[in-house]
Amino acid sequence: MKAIVFLLFASSALAQQDFSKVEIQTQKLADTVYMLTGSGGNIGLSVGDDGIVMIDDQFAPLTPKIQEAIAKLSTKPVRFLVNTHWHFDHTGGNENFGKAGATIVGHQNVRKRLAAGGTIEFFGMKVNPEPRVGLPTITYERGTDFAVNGDELRVIHVANAHTDGDSIVYFSKSNVIHMGDTFFNKLYPFIDASSGGSAAGVIATADRVLKMAADDTRIIPGHGPLGTKADLKAFRDMLATVSGRIQKQVKAGKSLAQVIESKPTKEFDEVWGKGFLNPQRFTEMLYKGMQKKG
Ligand SMILES: [Zn+2]
Numbered sequence: 001m002k003a004i005v006f007l008l009f010a011s012s013a014l015a016q017q018d019f020s021k022v023e024i025q026t027q028k029l030a031d032t033v034y035m036l037t038g039s040g041g042n043i044g045l046s047v048g049d050d051g052i053v054m055i056d057d058q059f060a061p062l063t064p065k066i067q068e069a070i071a072k073l074s075t076k077p078v079r080f081l082v083n084t085h086w087h088f089d090h091t092g093g094n095e096n097f098g099k100a101g102a103t104i105v106g107h108q109n110v111r112k113r114l115a116a117g118g119t120i121e122f123f124g125m126k127v128n129p130e131p132r133v134g135l136p137t138i139t140y141e142r143g144t145d146f147a148v149n150g151d152e153l154r155v156i157h158v159a160n161a162h163t164d165g166d167s168i169v170y171f172s173k174s175n176v177i178h179m180g181d182t183f184f185n186k187l188y189p190f191i192d193a194s195s196g197g198s199a200a201g202v203i204a205t206a207d208r209v210l211k212m213a214a215d216d217t218r219i220i221p222g223h224g225p226l227g228t229k230a231d232l233k234a235f236r237d238m239l240a241t242v243s244g245r246i247q248k249q250v251k252a253g254k255s256l257a258q259v260i261e262s263k264p265t266k267e268f269d270e271v272w273g274k275g276f277l278n279p280q281r282f283t284e285m286l287y288k289g290m291q292k293k294g
Contacts, residue, residue, distance in 0.1 A: 019061035024069040027226060029218045030174035032149040036069055038062050040089035041222045044169060044178040045070065048149025051079035054102070055169050055178045055220075057093030066093065067100075078102045080146065082155060083136060084180025084222065085163045086113040086195070087120070088127055094134035105144065106136035107157050109165030113195065121194035122285055143167065158182060158205040162189070162222070164196025168205065170212060177209060178220040185224030185231050187275025188265075188282035189239065193289035199243040206236035223276065238268045243286050250290045259287050 017039060024038040036043035040058035043066065052074060058066065070078065081097050083106035084090055091114060098104055106114075114136070117129035138144070146153040154170040162181040169178040181189070182205040191197045210232060213219065219227040227235075245264040254262075265272075265279040273279045 017059075019059060022062060022065065024062070024065045026069050026073070029176050029220075029226070030171070032151055033171050033174045033176045034073060035220050035226060036066065038065065040092065041084070041087070041181065042178075042220050042224075044171075044176070044220050045073070046146070046149050046151055046153060046171065046174075047074045047076070048151075049076070050148040051076040053080045053082065053146055053148055053153060054078050054097070055082045056084055056090040056180070056222075057081060057097055059089060059092035060096055061092075063093045063096040080105055082106065082167065082169060083110050083114075084169070084178065085166045086110045086118075087163070087181065087192070090180065090222070091130070091134070095131055098133040098135075103138060104134070104136040105138045105140075105155070107165040107167055108139040108141055109163070109196070111136045111139050113163075113165060119194060120192055122190070122192065122288065158208065159201060160196050160198050161191075161201035161205045162197045163192050166197075166205070168209060175214065175216065176218045176220065177213060179205070179209060179222065179232075181222030182206070183209075183219065183221040183227065183232055183235060184275070185219075185221035185227040185235065186271060187224050188272050188277040188279070189223075189235075190277060191285065191289055193285075193292045197289070199239060199286055199289060203236060203240050203243070206232055206239070210236065234271075238272060242268065242282075243290075246283065246286045247290055250287065256284060256287050259283060 022039045027035045032048045034045040041056045044055035046053040081102040081104045114130040117127050119126050143156040151173040155167050158166050213229045221227050242264050249259045260283050269279045
């Protein structure tokens with residue numbers, strides 16, 4: 001199992017998580033498409049005669065529960081596992097699913113970062129290198145497609161968004177899009193500048209998906225409940241407004257304390273500020289991300 005060293009994040013809900021209490025919930029989104037929620041990134045599934053294509057895999061201790069949930073849908077094996085990005089709350093099960101025979105697929109930077117291990121600076125978190133069996137063996141630069149289960153899954157790399165290795169997955173016949181962590185629904189998003197992410201890239205990704213999506217497209221966010229195009233638009237507008245306000249102050253040479261004092265998130269806190277990042281931490285994250293870019 002991949003060991004994760006928690007430093008500054010030690011008091012967080014994540015570090016204290018008792019996985020034995022987590023239940024995996026299954027939501028049917030289309031004939032062959034399901035969303036699984038438990039703890040960590042939301043999972044997408046294409047299920048049918050061709051076997052299962054799974055998008056993300058949460059944490060290693062949850063693998064047996066995830067396998068149990070999948071077994072209720074199909075007796076077919078997980079043939080392919082797509083990693084939307086390298087973060088451990090989306091790839092924690094890689095080693096287990098790799099050992100069980102899944103072929104892991106991801107952007108080339110996902111393989112690079114998983115193989116090397118690394119730090120997530122904002123949380124002071126160090127991640128150990130992934131064992132070989134848990135690494136993507138099929139990688140791509142721009143994207144790849146799956147023709148399975150009567151569907152066409154388009155895996156599309158989006159540059160420098162939540163990280164430098166993000167992919168979104170468009171289940172084109174089923175009218176479902178899995179956005180990985182380029183979309184947090186109704187909670188302030190984490191953007192990992194230390195892995196090449198940027199607010200501008202997340203906004204550009206949202207704009208791209210808003211063009212692809214119809215009003216009734218079901219959008220799986222990395223975190224938060226299943227979303228709609230309207231939810232994604234609200235997310236995009238919130239992020240553009242808040243990051244625009246912070247950017248202006250960074251350019252004017254304001255300190256972090258001054259920016260926090262100006263409450264750049266205020267009208268959004270009610271809806272978005274009760275999740276993973278509180279308003280102050282979200283502001284700090286955007287501020288530091290913009291400083292990093294200079
Ligand atoms: Zn992530």
